[in-house]
Amino acid sequence: MKTTFPSRCSTLLLSLAVSSGFAATVLAAPQAPVRAQEPLAGERAIEPFQRDLLSLAFRAASSVPVEPHRKTRSRLQESVVTTLLDLDQPSLAIEYAQHIGDWRRGSVYADFAFWCAQHGARERAQEYLSYADQLAMDVGNDPNPQSWRRDTIRLKIARAYQFLDEPAKAAEFARGTEATSGLAYDPVLASTAASLADKVEASALDADLERIDEVLIGEASGQAYNALVTCTRLYDRFFADADRRAAIEKRIRIGNSKLPPNLRLAAYIEVGDIAARKGDEAKPVALAAYRQARDFYEATEWTPEAAISFVPRLASLRHRVGESDGARDDLEQALVRYRDLRAGFRSTTRAEILRPFAEAFHTLGLDARSADIWALVIEEGVENPNSRPRSEDIVGTCLAMAKCRYEPTAELSARLREVVDGLGDPW
């Protein structure tokens, strides 16, 4: 980060001495060059409707006025860019990233660099890590202590360097950042930690499990969560080996006991989903996991939103273990409960609660019912009279459809566009 003193100082002195050019010099804010990018290996084709949805989402995000909603606008734009990366669309992601007007541009540059690192584009990764670093430096000082913004970027830079097998640089960027606070692991790096599980050799598994035991049995912290994530990945990899699977499952149970209930339930469901993907032979394991999750859900006291919002995930798992009718019934019953309690939910949360239902019906192959719920999601999203929450909801809905590969009906598409076109005062 730090350049050689004479060269940097010379640059500054020159800049200052030539006062007529001073403003031009300082206005040269770091930004990735706008140029034709070479296609990246790993870029995957997506359906035209997905691209349309992502484009619509970015249009909605960019319609949010800079004043007074600069932060909301950038956050929504960032959410579109990160979804594009999730869908392996780096070219469009970096194109959209140029439009982000604050520190979040640096954040998505670092995300882009991580994606490049994951897909073997080392040179491009390092180029964008450099841009991200420059933006991290320029967001570091405002009237309020807001160094977390810079640190968010720096941790993402560290994550990318970790993946590029440059641990010294990773440590350099992680050092001193707020989010690490000196602890050995940080959740921003969790995906890296989990990905390392993919490299574990079967012969080394027992030793690795012992190390995981040390973390799980020791202090419950971010390390424990990372260990749990690692165990889940290992559970997937070594599923076919019953003994090893049992050993890993044991660690998951230990780690899980330290989590708050919503995370415990999520972990139970994740284990079930993994088993369900393993084919018919694994169905009993998946079914047992589903029942464990269901029992835990029913035995736990939830807030109304939480109680309703977990049903789609449970129902999707139930469908995968072969109980599709029951899954559908679960969803319908939860929707009845939603309607009963709707008045008590904030208007800005209703679409967010309902979206997983639309996705779950799509997973169940009930696309007509899914369309009904998507329509409800859209209308709940415009219940609030203000365009700021409306834009948040429509962006979220478009991204959710794109991610779950739900192609909206012509009617839904038209309504989505109508909502985006209607964004405006009052914000």
Place this chain on the structure above:
Amino acid sequence: MNLTKSLHGTLIALGTAGVASAQIVPTVVVASDIAVSTTWGPPNIYELNGEIHVLDGATLTILPGTVIASDTAVTFPTVNPNGVASLSADRGAMLIANGTQTLPIVFTSKADGNTPAGGLSTNLTGSYRQTAGSEWGGLTLHGEGYICENQVVANTAAPSSSNYSSMEGLLRPGLRDYGGGPVVTAFASGFTSDGEGDNDDSGSLSYVSIRYNGYVAGASVELNGLGLGGVGRNTELHHIESINSIDDGFEIWGGTCNLSYIVVWSCGDDSFDVDQGWRGKAQHGLIVQGYNAGVSSQGSGIGDNSFEMDGAELCHWQPVTTAVISNFTVVGAPDGNNPVSGTNGGDHATAWRDNARVQFHNCLFMDTGDNVINNDLTDGENGNAVGYGCNGTLSWANTWLTGFATTSTVNPFGGAPELTPAQAYTAQTSGNLIEFRDVLFYNNVRPNAYAEANARGVLSPFSGNNANNLVASTLPIASITRAATATTLGAIVMKPVLTLDPRPVTTDARLSTEWAVAGSGLDGSRYRGGFGEGNLWTTGWSGMAKYGVLAGDIANVDLGHCKAGIAGCPQQVTTGTWAAGAPMNITIKNMDPLFSAGFLVAGFFEFNFPIFDGTLVPTPDILINLSGVGGEAQLNWINPPGGSGTTLYTQALVLDLIATENISFSNAQSHLQP
């Protein structure tokens, strides 16, 4: 929203260059909630008629110079079924109230005769009213950051996005919390529509003065100056003042918001009260303890502690308050008749409860009514006699001895997609969970004032991570005057502060040994207390400065934005009269002694441009070479003729071997030429 523009309005006198005129300032009565985003601005005066909520999804934007003045006669429930006149930005709503250094936004009552009424800055003759308070309710923000609250049955001891809490003091019938329960409104990390949680964005407040407010409905059911519930770090809060709140000046429950440049004057309870797992930072503050009106009991009209720090709502729950306070000047309120042996003054400078972990750096505590550090031996709300060390948590002594990265293992954060401890506790970046470093004490004269400080090694380190703390023998600030005779309020006897100039005058106050390092989220101001040598950041916007109680200096306003180098933040000190033809001297201190060189950048506008890892405040219209020796450079000039009424902005950029980009920045100043 039901807005009624009063035909009667408010008559204010305009006097400019000897020409008197008059203008009717329209009053807009706000009597219903704000469901649709709206903007308030001058010349209107806004009168809150009842408990007004900015509802979920709506944004209230308030423009510079706007006055929100409520009518005390219709403020309270006894006469107004619409609730206490107050403004609440509910969860999911946003309040964007950004005033300016010369045109602040003022929340007050109609009895306040000193406001920038209508944005015209003409209603500036009223005096400070020491015994006024509780003339309207208060201002509250609800966010989505993590909180710790055991009173809600469904809440868990470990942090969860499902946990929530209700905002105290908001009592209007008919509202309900998001879970459908009986409470009015809630803050929590619950369903974060933006997915941000602790990064919650509840809006932006700057250059805001909140005066003569507060409401006490019952024990712990009170409205404060500014209440921040679960407010996250993406919310911008700086240059905010609370005057004569009948309860706390600022009260923060959970969340991660950061604050800077704050003033609390004569609140009726704790000046800075934190609870339920606040995990933020506050830098640059002025606290003056005292009393106002109300029911005249300590905690409801009479000042209590300067800092009251509760860790969690139940001692072993999480999150637990883990924070940093830096560069505060804190003036207590001793017994007015007998400061040494009398027990009828204000309470402690810092009161500690249920596992709170707070680091105090670069502060000044003077005139404390009781102890500078006090372990209250309670968890605050639940009657436990042991605040620290209960149910497996760290003991009081061990909290001082434990490094900042050792987060509690009792009911911890569980991990993403919630948070890991590392993500949740980000405010402290070095040292121990509790520590005092570079703190100056003066005139704390009660017999046991330093007993706990000594026991914890604050003044003669034998344990922990305390360092560079001093007890001054001479007044470290420019001046303070108190009333000659004490005021008796029930059992309390105090001499209120009549005038205060908090600028440091002694070497120990002007220059600290350490400063906040880069990456700590704090600037590297290198002094003890809230103000640098010759600098006031309160001028122009602070009510106490406008009342003439707090010193003002329009020719040298500190705008902050320094960036530390090898010797901390370079300090810009300006002397002389900023007038046409007058000689001026600008001294830059704390430069890298290897070079003692840089440039003074002067400009006619605020630029606030991010560059070289810092913020350049002036437009770069004039560049003047700075060259000195020993880490200090001076610049003398004669102001050119003319230019009356213009403002010049200055800031030094200093060559520095260790600063990022090898450039450190001094604080910026604005200079209004009379």
